[in-house]
Amino acid sequence: MAQATTHHGQQMxxxxxxxxxxxxxALLDCLEACLDCAQTCVSCADACSAEADPKMLAKCIRLxxxxxxxxxxxxxxxxxxxxxxxxVVRATVEACAIACAACAAECEHHGExxxxxxxxxxxxRGCAEACGRLGSAKATA
Amino acid sequence: MAQATTHHGQQMxxxxxxxxxxxxxALLDCLEACLDCAQTCVSCADACSAEADPKMLAKCIRLxxxxxxxxxxxxxxxxxxxxxxxxVVRATVEACAIACAACAAECEHHGExxxxxxxxxxxxRGCAEACGRLGSAKATA
Amino acid sequence: MAQATTHHGQQMxxxxxxxxxxxxxALLDCLEACLDCAQTCVSCADACSAEADPKMLAKCIRLxxxxxxxxxxxxxxxxxxxxxxxxVVRATVEACAIACAACAAECEHHGExxxxxxxxxxxxRGCAEACGRLGSAKATA
Amino acid sequence: MAQATTHHGQQMxxxxxxxxxxxxxALLDCLEACLDCAQTCVSCADACSAEADPKMLAKCIRLxxxxxxxxxxxxxxxxxxxxxxxxVVRATVEACAIACAACAAECEHHGExxxxxxxxxxxxRGCAEACGRLGSAKATA
Numbered sequence: 001m002a003q004a005t006t007h008h009g010q011q012m013x014x015x016x017x018x019x020x021x022x023x024x025x026a027l028l029d030c031l032e033a034c035l036d037c038a039q040t041c042v043s044c045a046d047a048c049s050a051e052a053d054p055k056m057l058a059k060c061i062r063l064x065x066x067x068x069x070x071x072x073x074x075x076x077x078x079x080x081x082x083x084x085x086x087x088v089v090r091a092t093v094e095a096c097a098i099a100c101a102a103c104a105a106e107c108e109h110h111g112e113x114x115x116x117x118x119x120x121x122x123x124x125r126g127c128a129e130a131c132g133r134l135g136s137a138k139a140t141a
Numbered sequence: 142m143a144q145a146t147t148h149h150g151q152q153m154x155x156x157x158x159x160x161x162x163x164x165x166x167a168l169l170d171c172l173e174a175c176l177d178c179a180q181t182c183v184s185c186a187d188a189c190s191a192e193a194d195p196k197m198l199a200k201c202i203r204l205x206x207x208x209x210x211x212x213x214x215x216x217x218x219x220x221x222x223x224x225x226x227x228x229v230v231r232a233t234v235e236a237c238a239i240a241c242a243a244c245a246a247e248c249e250h251h252g253e254x255x256x257x258x259x260x261x262x263x264x265x266r267g268c269a270e271a272c273g274r275l276g277s278a279k280a281t282a
Numbered sequence: 283m284a285q286a287t288t289h290h291g292q293q294m295x296x297x298x299x300x301x302x303x304x305x306x307x308a309l310l311d312c313l314e315a316c317l318d319c320a321q322t323c324v325s326c327a328d329a330c331s332a333e334a335d336p337k338m339l340a341k342c343i344r345l346x347x348x349x350x351x352x353x354x355x356x357x358x359x360x361x362x363x364x365x366x367x368x369x370v371v372r373a374t375v376e377a378c379a380i381a382c383a384a385c386a387a388e389c390e391h392h393g394e395x396x397x398x399x400x401x402x403x404x405x406x407r408g409c410a411e412a413c414g415r416l417g418s419a420k421a422t423a
Numbered sequence: 424m425a426q427a428t429t430h431h432g433q434q435m436x437x438x439x440x441x442x443x444x445x446x447x448x449a450l451l452d453c454l455e456a457c458l459d460c461a462q463t464c465v466s467c468a469d470a471c472s473a474e475a476d477p478k479m480l481a482k483c484i485r486l487x488x489x490x491x492x493x494x495x496x497x498x499x500x501x502x503x504x505x506x507x508x509x510x511v512v513r514a515t516v517e518a519c520a521i522a523c524a525a526c527a528a529e530c531e532h533h534g535e536x537x538x539x540x541x542x543x544x545x546x547x548r549g550c551a552e553a554c555g556r557l558g559s560a561k562a563t564a
Contacts, residue, residue: 007177008264012184015256017191035180036148039172043153043220049484050158050223054477059365061472066362066370069355072213077348079184082191083341085384088348091377098373115156123149190343195336200506202331207500207511214492221489224482229489232521236514243508289459290546294466297538299473313462318430321458325435325502332440332505354495361466364473397438405431 009035009079018081022089023137026130030093031078033130034071037100037123041068044107044120051114060106060117067103067124070096074131090135097131100124150176150220159222163230164278167271171234172219174271175212178241178264182209185248185261192255201247201258208244208265211237215272231276238272241265291317291361300363304371305419308412312375313360315412316353319382319405323350326389326402333396342388342399349385349406352378356413372417379413382406432458432502441504445512446560449553453516454501456553457494460523460546464491467530467543474537483529483540490526490547493519497554513558520554523547 009031013024020027045064048057074096077089104124111118150172154165161168186205189198215237218230245265252259291313295306302309327346330339356378359371386406393400432454436447443450468487471480497519500512527547534541 008181008260009177009184011260012181012188012257015260016184016188018188031180035176036150039176039216039220040149040153042217043150043157046221046223046485046488047153047157047159049472049477049481052478054472054481055475058472058477062362062365062469063367063370065469066359066367066374068217069358070370070374073351073355075180076183076209076351079180080187080344080347081184082187083344085345085348085381088345088352088377088381088384091373091380092348092352095370095373095377099367099370102367102370116153119149119152119156187344187347190331190336190340193337195331195340196334199331199336203328203503203506204508204511206328206503207508207515210496210499211511211515214496217492218489221485224485226486226489226522226525229486229493229518229522229525232514232518233489233493236511236518239514240508240511243511290463290542291459291466293542294463294470294539297542298466298470300470317458317462318432321454321498321502322431322435324499325432325439328503328505329435329439329441350499357462358465358491361462362469363466364469398435401431401434401438 007032007035012079013081016081018083020081020084021086022134026134026137027078030130030134031075033127034074034078034096037127038068038071038075040120040123041065041071041103044116047114047116057110060110063099063103063106064120067099070099071127093131093135097128097135100128100131104128148173148176153220154222157222159224161222161225162227163275167275167278168219171271171275172216174268175215175219175237178268179209179212179216181261181264182206182212182244185257188255188257198251201251204240204244204247205261208240211240212268234272234276238269238276241269241272245269289314289317294361295363298363300365302363302366303368304416308416308419309360312412312416313357315409316356316360316378319409320350320353320357322402322405323347323353323385326398329396329398339392342392345381345385345388346402349381352381353409375413375417379410379417382410382413386410430455430458435502436504439504441506443504443507444509445557449557449560450501453553453557454498456550457497457501457519460550461491461494461498463543463546464488464494464526467539470537470539480533483533486522486526486529487543490522493522494550516554516558520551520558523551523554527551
């Protein structure tokens with residue numbers, strides 16, 4: 001069971017003096033997905049290196065690391081609302097979606113044997129979709 | 142009202158082939174607090190720069206940025222369980238606690254006038270405490 | 283005068299058991315440019331907030347922060363050579379190029395009055411170009 | 424042979440409207456060392472996972488990752504000069520020194536067999552020393 005936690009992302013976005021050009025629901029969903037995916041991928045990379053045969057997980061470790069880095073940056077860029085440059089935001093979210101989809105595909109190969117890869121595949125898949133929805137959401141400004 | 146979200150941090154830590162030397166409850170609390178605080182501080186720094194008089198918020202912006210960076214790294218280091226070096230973990234958590242306490246103190250000065258600083262002060266204070274509890278928790282290994 | 287320093291990026295890439303799919307010269311140039319640009323943008327954002335009128339620099343601070351984050355991630359992804367996914371690398375480098383170009387354009391508006399913006403504009407412009415050259419370099423694999 | 428490159432860290436620090444409380448020479452040396460060490464450790468972790476037997480390098484990968492993260496944050500915090508909180512800076516530099524020393528010690532075990540670990544051990548050792556010198560430098564303010 002996944003834990004239910006309380007985060008202040010939404011409150012902070014509402015307290016910000018500026019609004020974003022993106023659909024708020026899509027933005028919040030993407031933010032939450034990236035936040036979850038960043039930590040999940042850090043953990044999966046680390047767990048892979050502690051498995052009995054990390055050699056066969058080299059590609060998984062690599063994609064986990066790239067995906068964690070891109071999700072982390074996407075969270076930071078989405079949390080900012082001051083003078084957003086939509087082309088920067090869109091390119092970041094797109095790079096993140098590509099990394100999440102690649103990482104999901106690789107983790108799925110190992111999900112039957114390793115629970116951390118099974119969870120990570122699911123989280124990455126969800127994050128790729130949330131990034132895709134934000135990317136295709138009509139900007140309101 | 143803060144949002145309730147579902148994160149996979151705890152599930153991932155349980156799926157990891159290794160256990161940590163730290164008390165699990167204190168570790169999870171610290172992890173959640175740092176995750177929340179990292180995004181909150183990124184947002185507060187950005188919101189401060191969009192206020193009518195950002196000049197008087199320069200110290201707040203600076204501490205928000207340092208705190209966001211340290212919380213982000215602390216999340217990554219706490220999510221890893223493979224061959225943890227307790228002295229590295231402790232020093233990181235301690236640096237994070239110091240940054241959170243400094244940022245909380247500064248944000249409290251502005252909390253009456255700016256909602257993002259009020260929330261951020263609260264989140265930073267809670268994170269400083271969670272880091273403190275993890276730091277003082279007796280390592281079980 | 284810019285400082286001449288000694289970094290081990292090239293040595294490390296040569297010591298790596300795997301080769302990359304990218305042109306080595308373009309990759310190293312991009313890596314160096316991103317490393318330089320990441321720290322330059324962190325500094326410019328911070329310097330802007332300490333100026334007499336940071337209000338007029340809000341867009342500059344925002345773009346500096348986004349650019350610093352993307353350059354930092356690009357360095358990390360380019361330093362990795364294990365099982366590289368070219369689509370992830372390309373999308374990251376492209377997002378970085380877009381952020382660098384946007385940040386350069388904004389810093390150029392302030393370069394006459396602030397030396398840190400003048401330098402930062404130059405560094406960002408060079409980094410956008412290095413990212414562009416890597417993006418258009420024919421992958422050898 | 425390590426490459427000689429041109430970075431703008433020193434120029435940017437000089438263009439900043441504020442001075443730091445730390446000895447400038449010690450600060451610049453530490454900054455350069457951390458910048459180099461961050462990328463070196465990202466590379467070493469990645470190279471280790473591509474070796475024939477990554478299982479025996481699990482501790483090395485872990486320490487490389489922690490060290491890369493802490494060096495990266497230390498660069499960002501040292502590049503900022505606005506309203507520096509000396510206790511935050513010191514605690515960060517100290518955590519970084521501890522991670523660098525631990526990573527150097529582990530990489531030294533593998534340096535005879537792997538060139539990337541040999542270089543990384545040397546870079547980490549130098550960074551631990553540069554952090555130590557900054558930590559013990561008398562603050563001028």
